[in-house]
Amino acid sequence: MIKVYEAIRMNSSRLITSYLGVKVELNFKNGNLLRGVNANLVTSDRFVQDAIENDSRFGVTIRLKSSYPESSDEKESIAKEKEKARRQSRSSSTREQRQAAKEEVNSVEEVKSINDVISYFTSLGETVEDEAQIEELKAKYKVKFPNLK
Structure with a gap:
């Protein structure tokens, strides 16, 4: 699951929390207080999500903005699309090189x-x-x- 957290009333923030004896660094970015946009942190790491949600600042200065399901079907389709695009760009560039060689004097x-x-x-x-x-x-x-x- 992909979760988006926001640091309330912050442009950016670097917070460090300790969870199960492990220090976890949280980097919130891309906030703009003049436009009313809070700094965000996007993560799919379950350990980091648990660390944020068990921190004493969760609900006070950090809150869950949204969450998205991470399905394996989406991952596979994205990987297939990237591979297809890579093949097409490789074949078109090879085709262009052959055509240029034919036209070369x-x-x-x-x-x-x-x-x-x-x-x-x-x-x-x-x-x-x-x-x-x-x-x-x-x-x-x-x-x-x-x-x-």
């Missing part, structure tokens, strides 16, 4: 003349007959020649 800097271009495409098993065919081959192999003059 390789730069061949050692090619400096038209004869080097012809040699490059010949080494790939292509025959080059004119300049229009060179442009087609550049698009086909996704290459550019930045040093070509």
Whole structure:
């Protein structure tokens, strides 16, 4: 069970209580006295809940604001949703990386003349007959020649 406690008329508070010989530190936060909001402490730890409820300040400066049932079904569904979101983000980023790799144009800097271009495409098993065919081959192999003059 998740319980929300509030420290009455406090912005924040750090209280220490002793329960069954164990010191328990209680940190109440997020209060705003100007707006009438008390500091809160949310816990699902049964020991801490017992320590608060058996403290002499409970009902005076500390009170139970609300409690929520903590079902195992909710925990499982939240865990499944997180796993599903993680898988989707991983697969979409992998898909984006593959797409970027496909669109990426390789730069061949050692090619400096038209004869080097012809040699490059010949080494790939292509025959080059004119300049229009060179442009087609550049698009086909996704290459550019930045040093070509």
